[in-house]
Amino acid sequence: MYVPAHFAVRDAAPLQALIAENAFGLLVSGGMEDMVASHVPFLYEPGHGPHGRLVCHLAAANGQAAALDGRPVLCIFQGVHGYVSPNWYAKKPAVPTWNYAAVHAYGRATVTRDPARLRDIVERLTAVYEGADGWKLSDEPESFAAGLLRGIVGVEIPVERLEGKFKLSQNRPAADVTGVIANLRRLGGDANIALAEAMQQAAEDAAARRSQD
Template sequence: MYQPPHFIETDETVLRALIEAHPLGLLISASGGDVLANPVPFLVSVRDGVTTLRAHLSKANPQWSHIGDGASVLVVFQGSDSYVTPSWYQSKAEHGKVVPTWNYAMVQARGTATVHETPEWLRPQVSELTDRHEADRPAAWKVEDAPEAFVAAQLRGIVGIEIAVAQLTGKWKVSQNRPEADRRGVHAGLTGENNDDMAGLVGHYGGLQDT
């Protein structure tokens, strides 16, 4: 990933927080000159100081056999993003030498993948993933709500993917490279469009303490 110095985010707590907030990652693998990519919801955790990603794929999806145990993979997590119009920049009125751009926050995780096919691994992963996304619902659904024979059959149709992350890379491109007046203009423009997530990032990373 192209990384100008002012956009680099290295705090792993921040990087993991983006993954937790935007867990649908794009799983990318390459083998024999072929490249596969699939969107997959992940769980992220830290075990013995190592960040671990866990997910599952349908057995009908060829990527799991494409990966194989010990294969290198890349997972891309996309956070908040927004088009930025030059009309928000004060420098547009000053000299007009401005162009549109796109702001975004992104994490890329690289590591080695292990494939799991046993129900002893798969059921806890599926249950934890379900519980996480059902937690705030008034009538939270649990895996145990489905008939046991049905659940067992579903587990036989999937495989688990566990990735020991060797490198987490973060890029927060949120107008830090613009003059303060332009950053304030971007913040105001995003706020006016009700894009509070990106406005908050511009304010925080742009040092706009009074926004």
Template sequence: MYTPRAFAFDDLPELHQLIQHTRLAQLVTVGEQGLQASHLPLLLKPDEGPHGTLYGHLAKANRQWQDLQSGSQALVIFASAEAYVSPSFYPAKAEHGKVVPTWNYLAVHAYGQADVFTDTERLLALVSALTDRHESARAQPWKVSDAPDDYIQGMLKAIVGFALPIERLLGKRKLSQNRSAADIAGVRDGLAASPDVRDQTLARFIPQGAPHAPD
């Protein structure tokens, strides 16, 4: 990931926070089957290893798990908030007009080699933990144990789990830091006023009084 110094961040708790707030990740591998990608919910265990460990599962019919099993290097992309930035947001537009559109966003890339597992107890613990995480905000959370045991056992035979110890993390927080303080404020206010909730979400990541950083 191309990451100019102005946009890079490497604080581990902040990287983990963005990972945990990104509900669907992209797992990318290259192997005998060529370049492959899957969209997956993942579970982060931040205290396992120097950078944490990611857990997830693939359908057994999805042959990407074979790339993981063969030791292929994996890239996991966590794409968080994003928004189009109009030149009209910049006060500089009125001053000299030398402005162009861009895109602001937050992303983390995690790299590592995964261990694949098919043990029923480990798979059950994984899918239960993932389910509990995403059901926790519901008034009446659904649990894996709500389904018949023989049905769940059959479903577990159709998936392959993996644990991916993170070897390297790259964080990018592109929030117009290479602009003047006035332009940054213009971007924040412009996105906050947008009717699109995605723009409003990105605006909340832009701090008040953000300093001008070098390109």
């Protein structure tokens, strides 16, 4: 990922937080001739190793699963994002752009077909999204659960490297940042408001760092 210095995130904590909050990601593997990707919900476990561990499962019929064990992979996570008009800037000339936050996680995949491990993966993933009182695999007949587990493979990825880019107008003058935030809030909608809040936080963090220098 191309990461200019303005937008680089060196601290692991916000990168881990973005993954945890936007855990439906993209699992990419293969080379130039056989590159393939799957869109999957991940379970992120930050306490495993220096950069945490990603866990997911794929359909056993997914061709990516057959060539995944022991292979290097890239997992991509997208946070807040949105269009930025040059009309929102105080300083001209300017061009349109897109602000966003994204994390790339690199590691080597391990594939499991062990029923006990698969059950554990499914139960942990569903616990995250269902909550304590939600659906559980144990709610279904055992014959159904066993058939389900035969149809999937589990994937565990110890993260070897995290790379983050939070492009939130840090390269623009303060007046431009204020203008973008104001216009995103004016437009409204969850995505625009979330981006405005992320930009506001980035601006406040930058101001706090400057005051400590």
